[in-house]
Amino acid sequence: MNPLLQQFLSEGRDFIEQIGQKLLILEETPNNEAVVGELFRFVHTLKGNSGLFDLPILTRVVHAAEDLLDRVRDHELTVTSELTDDLLSAMDFVVQLLDEIEDGGTIPDTYLPDATKLVDRLRSLLPERDVHEDEEGAEETMPAPTDWSWLSRLTEEQRVQALAQTPADQAIWALFYLPEPQCFFKGEDPLLLLKHVPGLAGFSIRAAQPWSPLDELDIYTANLAIDALSMADRAELDEHLRYVPEQIAVYQLPRFALAVPTGDASEVPGVYADFFDRARDCLGRSDMDGLRVAVDAMLDMINPTLWMASALRWCLCLQDMGFDTSVLAFHLEATADHKIPDWFLFNRTQSASLNAPDKQAAPIAVEDPKLPAGTLSDMELALWDRIFETQRQFLAIPSASAQWGGRLASVYNTLTGLLRAKGDVQALAALEDAAETSEQEKSFAPLLEFLDGYGPIAVCNDEPLAIVAEETVVPMVVELAAERQIRQDRRAGEGAIESTRRAAEVSADKAVRTLKVPQEKVDRLMDLIGEMVVAKNALPYLAARAEDVFGSRELGREIKSQYAIINRIAEEMQDGIMQVRMLPVDAIFQRFPRLVRDVAKQLGKKVRLVIEGEDTEADKNIIESLGDPMIHILRNSLDHGIEMPEVRAADGKAEEGRLSVRASQEGDRVLIEIEDDGKGIDPAVIKRKAFEKGLIDEQRLDTISDADAVQLVFAAGFSTAETVSNLSGRGVGMDVVRSSLEKVGGQVRLTSEKGKGTKIILSLPLSMSVSNVMMVDIGGQNFGVPIDVVVETVRIKQSDIHIFKQRRTAVLRGRIVPLYSTDELLASHNPPKPNADGEYAVLVARVHGETVGIVVDGFAQTIDVILKPLEGALAGLAGFAGSALLGDGSVLLVLNIKELI
Amino acid sequence: MPVKFTRTKAEFSGECTVEEAETIFEWLRKTPKGELHLAGVTHFHAAILQTLMITQNKISAMPRDSFAAECMRQVRSA
Incomplete structure (x- = not known):
């Protein structure tokens, strides 16, 4: 796996851990600005970093979460328990994805439905933003140009070629690239970027602004405006342009937009008039063949380099592509006026009326711009009004000076089109005047005045029409919003990388002081x-x-x-x-708040978790081995220990249960206490259960002390839960907790008081890499015994050893101690030998709280060894804790007394 | 250096980087009659294209590279 991805994974997990913690803090104190800020930063950085890799699913989920947090930061959304739940589950999902990436390098598509569901869920929590803010957001990105005349700068061949290459039902992607003036200093080369645009089918380069005089000119200030056509798909384009999204607008061109005549504009007087009449006539009767004949005849007559010839060729081309009369008519009319057809305007009018029930009406309106207003259908009038009104709103939005000219031009173009569609020649002239004045005064006021003067047109604005209009307009808006989203995403992603980089620079000193070492x-x-x-x-x-x-x-x-x-x-x-x-034990403890919160919620209990001493340190392996047992203990406490709020209230306890986890260091051991103030363990119940399960006999049932009885929960196969819940009754009992802790040299003690609560103390070594062992001589070979099980070493006279029913025992300090001889335990044939005085060497050890004696041949010194577990074929051998290498090169086998007895 | 200047001619070849723009611009300003021989150009930086847009020196040979040639066509046809 590439190191960058690896780092992303490890950092990602850290982030998610942090995010989880912060979310919980936030749930407690919803107005904590500092935490919100931090939380947002984490999510934002996570999203930004994920943008470095091809992980769209992950990025989408994190992005949705980020959006929510952004609103929280802006005080538009308050943190509720529901919101926290959703965000937490989103983070859980991300962890799953990270796991998937770690295993397979990518995210399988099977996660897509879940991701979509999750994103929808998160998005549904987003409050509506008012329109004004949306507009502001839109202005940050590059608006798609409203003037498609740049296409005429492409050669006719290029455009014909491009058309030939795109399938009939597909639009063509175009991009408008306005390199920012300082881009050369950032090492960008707009031409190089353009050169490698995927599927580049043609482009136009212009000066964006008029050049300043040669003497004042700074050639290192970029002043280019680039338009290009691409045959590639959107994803490819976005990928290629991802570094300069704010300088580029990518938009779709309908195929007919490429039909822009070019060539020698000189007139051949008196030739065309008849032709246009005939062509219009053919179009009116939808006589395509007639039109074709007329055009062919005309083409034969004129010089092919003429503008008109080019226009006619396009007319044929449009026919070949199977466009309907509306497109052809629009083209024809523009040609008749010796104008380049404004396909942008046409496209807008057409797409607006595309879903209209009355399909015929729109083409007619376009076909003859001089038609009186009466011929516009009601539906179209409603649309007309809408577009007209939008222009007014458009002008009302304050704009930066750089965009001013563009906006004026766009509004002017739109209005011209609108008025032409209505056939209002007078208004057209007035509009022209107003636009000119606006241009001179550098203010929208004259244009607005014109709009107000023209006034709202009385249109029968009945309900169904309005609805249809709504429907037709909405898809475009949605698409725009989606595009904007993508661009914003990309920019935000870059911002995040940028900020990470900055942060890295700032904390350069710190970074040197902490090393991340595998x-x-x-x-x-x-x-x-x-x-x-x-x-x-x-x-x-x-x-x-x-x-x-x-x-x-x-x-x-x-x-x-x-x-x-x-x-x-x-x-x-x-x-x-x-x-x-x-x-620090915190590495494990930090998972607990989430766990306790979730479990408590699930059970309907109220629990407060108190963690103390989380900076207590221990060896990594020890810490890691702590995780599962502790989670099990906590679950037990939550499930069986802490009562339901109403029960607690009835018992005179606070409704909220208290669960405390304390870590501390004591000598060379770490102590972890888990204490709850729940109902405690009832020794009577334990005793009865243990008896029923055959764990203790009748006699022991009567004699066992309450303190000893509660220890029975550690016995294998013991579970007191009446019903198996999905929390603790997983068939894993406390015996597993104990044995997994013992594997790393830990111990568990449990004390409980009925009605008051339960306390479990885990005691673990600080480090398990060095063990202190005592060497004993057994049959001429040295064996090690971990010193922590050794109580004492004694010599017992043969005469003091009593044999009851073949079991040897001795009385030691007033207690009967069972003796095991090593030849039994290790199945060797060398019975222990007494020394010259007839005394046996006995190692007294404590196993499971019982004192036992092990008869050996002799004792040697204690020694620190690095204990290595048995590996390979020996790994399955029971009875040995591992092996260690001694200074003289010999191997010492270390016994596991617990397993042997 | 991908650009060789003589008294009457500037011959471009290979990849012309942004560093050259200044020199080229100075030469073009001082030598408005100088001809540009661009046949060998494989790519020029946008800054260089800009200098060629502003100054109207005669081009004696268009680039053989199709992209560079199209760029020149765009900036000189208007």
Whole structure:
């Protein structure tokens, strides 16, 4: 996997962890601005980073979440428990996606429906924004040009070619690229970008503004306006243009828009009039063949380089493409006027009336611009009015000076089209005057005045028409909004990367001080120091040899003093490396607030979680092994411990239960206490259950103390829940908790008081990499016994050992201790040998709270070893905790007394 | 250097980068009669295209590269 993605995954998980925490804090204190800000930043950065990779599903979900948080930040939305739930589940989903990416490198499409559902759900929570803000948002992006005349700068061949390459039912993508003036300084080369536009079918380059005089000109200020046609699909285009989205508008051109005549504009007087009459006549009768004949005849007559010839060729071309009379008529009329057809205007009028029930009306209106207003259908009048009114609104929006000219031109063009459609020649002239004055005064006022003067046209604005109009306009708006969204997304994504970069620069000092190191590297150091310890331990053997074999006491002493130094350094090194592996328990604890919240909600209980001492540190492996057992314990407490609010109130307790988790360090162990103030464990119930399940016999049932009885919950196969709930009754009992903790050298204690609550104390070693073992001699071989199970070592006379029913016992400090001999335990044939005084060496150990004696041949020293679990074929061997290498190169097997007995 | 200047002619070749724009612009200003030989150009930076747009020096040979040629056609045909 590429390192960038890997980093994204690990950071992503961190972010989600943080997001989860912040969400919970926010739920408690909904008005905490600092937390909202932080939360938004996390989500925003996560989204931005995800934009670096091809993970649209993930980005979409995070983006939806970000939108919600953005509203929260703007005080438009308050954080409710419902909102928190949805955001949390969105984050859970993202975690799933991250897992998927980690496993397979991509997100399978099967996640798409879920993602869509989730996004819809999140979007549904978004409050409506008022129109004004939307407009502002729109202005940030580049508006698509309203003038398509640039197409005439493409050669006719280029356009014919482009048409030939696009399927008939598809529109053609066009882009308008206005490089920002300072773009050369950012290392951008607009031409290079243009050159590599996928499916580039033609382009036009103009100066965006008139050039300043040569002497004042700065050639490093970009002043280009580029238009281009592309045959590629939208996704490809967006991908290619992703670095400059704010400088580019991508829009669709209908196929007919390419029909723009070019060529020599010189007139051939008196030739055309007849032709146009004939053509109009053919069109009116929908006589396509007639039209074709007329056009062909005309083409034969005139010079093919003429503008008119080009126009006629396009007329044929449009016919070939199968466009209907409306398109042809529009083209023909423009040609008759010797004008380039304003396809933009035509397209707008047409798409507005596309869904209209009366399809015929619109083409007629366009076909003859001089038709009186009366011929416009009611439906069209309603639309007309709407467009007209929109112009007024458009002008009313304050605009930046740079866009001013464009807006004026666009409004002017639209109005001209509108008036022409109505055939209002007088108004047309008035409009022209108004626009000119507007241009001169640099103000919309004259144009607005004209609009007001023209006034709202009395149109029978009955209900059904309005609805139809609504429907026809809406799809366009939606599409625009969607496009804008995409652009905003992209920009925001870049912003995020930018901000990450900035943050990285600012915190450069900090970054140097904290290193992110893969665990394998630290493990390797750990292995090396282990070998170092072993090698170091060889020195005392060497010193002994120097004395005994070579008879040099002095050399022996020197070796020993050197050993002392190396020993000290090695121990410090070991300590240092161990520190590196230390993690605060918070790594595990931070999951709990979410867990407790969710579970409590599910059960309908009220619980307050108190966490203390979360910065207590322990070895990474220890911390990691803590996770599952603790979750199990917490679930138990929530499910069985803490009562329903009404029960608690009846018992005189606070309705809200309290669950506290405390971590602390005690010597070389970490203590974790989990305490609840719930109903506690009833020893009587435990006893009865244990008896029913055959875990204790009748005699024990009567004698067992309450404190001992509650420990029975740790017995294998014990579960007190009356009904199996989906929370704790998963067939995993407390026995699993205990055994998984014991695997890392931990212990569990439980105390409970009926009606008051339960307290579970976990005790774990700080680190499990170095174990202190006691070496014992069994049948001539040394074995290790972990020192934490050893209570004492004693020698017992043979005469003090009593045998009851083949079980040997001895009385030790007033207690009967069962004795096990190692030949039984290890199935060897060397029974333990007493020493010269007839005494047996007995190792007294504590196993599951019971004291047992193990008869061995002799004791040796205690030693620190790096315990390695048995691997490969030996991994399944029960009874051994692992092996360790000794200083003289021999291997020490370390016994697991608990398993042996 | 992808651009070779003589007293009457500037010969462009290969890829002309943004760094060259200034030099070219100065030469074009000082030598309005100078001819441009662009046949060997594979790509020019937008800044260079701009200088060619502003100054109206005669082009003695259009670029063989189709994209560069189309750019020139666009900026000089208008």
